[in-house]
Amino acid sequence: MTRDVLVAGEVLIDFIPQQSGPLASVDTFSRRAGGAPANVAVGLAHLDVAPDFWTRVGDDAFGDYLLGVLDDAGLDDTYLDVDDEAKTGLAFVSLGEAAEREFSFHRHESADTRLEPGRIDDDALAETEWVHVGGVTLADEPARTATLDLVDRARDAGATVSFDPNARPELWAGTDFSFAETLGEILERVDVLKATPDDLAEAGIDTGAPEETAEALLDRGPHTVFLTLGGEGSVAAATADAPWTESATTAVHDGYTVDPVDTTGAGDAFTAGVVAALVDGADLDEALGFANAVAAVTTTAQGAMTALPTRAEVAAFRAEQP
Structure with a gap:
């Protein structure tokens, strides 16, 4: 496995409900590791492109659990920071009848909001081919400054930088930052965007025919x-x-x-598939097909990280398709 990729951002606990329906009606949950960048990092490891992962957890039982999960996935601990002054972030998930999900976050001043600028030095970035970041860490300081600093220095070092807005309106309410303005600002600084129509709508970007929308975003x-x-x-x-x-x-x-069981993490699985394919030298069509397969397999099991497939499982799935 190679370490050509650096992923940066939040890792947190997803509490997955034992039944579908609104959170108010859920009695029991299962604990799972989550957080979009963490899902991407683990997804890449499952696809034999094990990245470095920069994140921050609390010095607590949940943080210990997450560090164990990341270690089991084969991720190096060089940039897995432990914060002795903040708690690990939590998210409670609700599932609709078609396996669609909504989140309730509990991460006010959590450890992942306290990423510090300059943590990844220039020498490390000079050896990195690809850097991926998400939008959640842009909603809070100092993680916002740390994320933008990483993006700028990675581009200067010649790395390809990818970005997933991962719009979560609840996390931006009451902050000093606008999601729409932030998206516009970071799009000028990245090479690759992975987004959904909902992400774009949250930023006030009109979406029409998908192909036309994608082409317009290139501008x-x-x-x-x-x-x-x-x-x-x-x-x-x-x-x-x-x-x-x-x-x-x-x-x-x-x-x-x-037949989807849980769509949690499907978008992150797609992102991992895209990055793995393009780092391996695939063209745009092949990267798109591979990423769709990774995401599809992920929806057939519960959880985000726990459902991420291996390269062999993706190959077997694609071979069964008509």
């Missing part, structure tokens, strides 16, 4: 855009500046038909 800064559409698949668009295409192009994948 905002990134040279490659992946737009995921749930059960309807995904689209991608890239300019001639993208290293995986020789000219401006779009790609479409209609997705795979599965």
Whole structure:
């Protein structure tokens, strides 16, 4: 396995309900490791592209559990920071009848909001091919400054930088920052965007036909855009500046038909699939197909990290498709 990728952002506890329905009606939950960047990091490890992962947990039982999960996944502990002054973040998940999910976060001043600028030095970034960050850490200081600092220095070092807005309106309410303005600011600083129509709508970006939307986002800064559409698949668009295409192009994948059990983490699985494929030298079409398969397999089991497939499982799934 290689360590060509650095993922940065939150890891937290997802409490997954034992039955579908609103949180007020749920009696019991199962504890699972979660957090979008953490899911991406573990997903990459499962796909044999084990990244470095920079995150921060509390010096508490939940933090101990998460560090154990990350260790079991094969992630190096160099950038797994422990904060003795803040608690580990928590999220309670509710599941709809079609396995769609909503979150209630408990992470006010949690450890993951306290990432510190400069933690990843320039020498490490000079040896890193790809850096991935998410939008959640942009809602709180000092993690916001730390994330933007990492993005800027990674670009300066020549790394490809990818970004997932992961819009969570609850986390931005009452903050000093606007999600819409933040998205516009960071799009000018990243190479690859992975987003959903809901992410864009939350930022006030009009969405129409998916291919046209993806192409329009290229004008905002990134040279490659992946737009995921749930059960309807995904689209991608890239300019001639993208290293995986020789000219401006779009790609479409209609997705795979599965019986979903839990869609938690499916978007993160898609992101892991995209990064793994492109780091391995795939073109845009192959990366899109591979990422859709990774996401589809993930929805067939409960949990986010626990459902992330191996490369062999993805290959077997694709081989069974008509």
